[in-house]
Amino acid sequence: MATDLHSTDGLTREFEEHRAVLTSVAYRMLGRVVDAEDTVQDAWLRWASADRGDVAEPRAYLVRITTRLALDRLRQAQNRRESYVGPWLPEPLVTESGPAVQDSSERLLSAESVSMAMLVVLESLSPLERAVFVLREAFGYPYAEVARVLERGEPAVRQLGTRARRHVDSGAPRYTVDPQERRDLTERFLSAAGGGDLQALLSLLAPDVSLVGDGGGNAKAPRRIIETADKVGRFIAAVAQQTIGDGEVRLVEFNGATAVVFLVEGRVRQAAQIEVADGLIQRLYLWTNPQKVEPINTQLQRGS
Structure with a gap:
């Protein structure tokens, strides 16, 4: 009717x-x-x-x-x-994968064009x-x-x-979209960063890797894009142990790909995602601006 x-x-x-x-x-x-x-x-x-x-x-x-x-x-x-203040990153969209979503119109939200x-x-x-x-x-x-x-x-x-x-x-960078490779490299990245293993961390980074941090002047984040493996690796090594040690680390999915959220007292305080090609991390996105991070909490609550 x-x-x-x-x-x-x-x-x-x-x-x-x-x-x-x-x-x-x-x-x-x-x-x-x-x-x-x-x-x-x-x-x-x-x-x-x-x-x-x-x-x-x-x-x-x-x-x-x-x-x-x-x-x-x-x-x-x-x-x-x-x-x-500093680089502006799009706000992450919490997505999920699996047959229930693959067969619905909601999967439009995690297509390549929304990466x-x-x-x-x-x-x-x-x-x-x-x-x-x-x-x-x-x-x-x-x-x-x-x-x-x-x-x-x-x-x-x-x-x-x-x-x-x-x-x-x-x-547009030509990054791989293989989900398992990105997830594996994300886990190895977290292990190296959390363990303070600079050499292991450097081995995961492409020579011309870049890190884009979005703090918006409201939270600590680089105000310029950091480039090269040595500079990015040392920055991550300097901040990762404190960030990871302060709370819980959880793998989630942003924009159809694996990402990481760092929680303190059950709420997301920071978030990160990597781009991968040729088995190495090519770019890291880091969100610390509460205006970008707080909506992630809302999205995660909706999906729980």
Whole structure:
């Protein structure tokens, strides 16, 4: 039986059918879980008050609203990020693997296009380029539909897509996505760092490894990207034993890949994730900013 879009229950059911996709679009656009959820809530308000005569295809209508709202929010956020203290990393998205998720639309959230490495590259695109890339590359929308969503001519949207694709191809690191290799190397990394074994730690790092820390001026973290195995290894060795010794270490999954959270009195205080290629750690992401870390606690509680 067709959904009655004129009833409150019908409106809610129809919206909830598309919530996972809308959240996925918003998160890829914004790089923050809280902002994505707020954007989807705003989309719900627009949806609930919309003229039903304007809604021929609910999913297309909702994606259009969500994308436009995310664009507005992204433009505002970019101004704030210009004064951000130190590197800005996207907020991790707690995901999970397994058959129950693999077969559902929620698995959209842990596809390659939402990996941390990809999200970092997307941060360098303009808001419009990012919108085109997300809709075209992550969700497979034809350019004609992307043009309707963005209210731009199709030739202009194609140019935006070409520029975005070229930029991503030149900037996206070619890291392996083998989950078991990443998990194994994460465990070895934790063992070496926690044991204070600098030589074992250095043996896991690529010569040109980099460490990106996001403290936002609110917590201790490098204010510049640290590069080379020696500098990264010594930094990790200097802080790891205290960090690991102060509480509990737990392996979780961020953005479809193994990550680590460090808990004190049951709450996440720091988080980290590595990128791997050729059997070595190529990049480390470190989150200490409470504004990025605290939402991880909320996400983990939802999944428990």
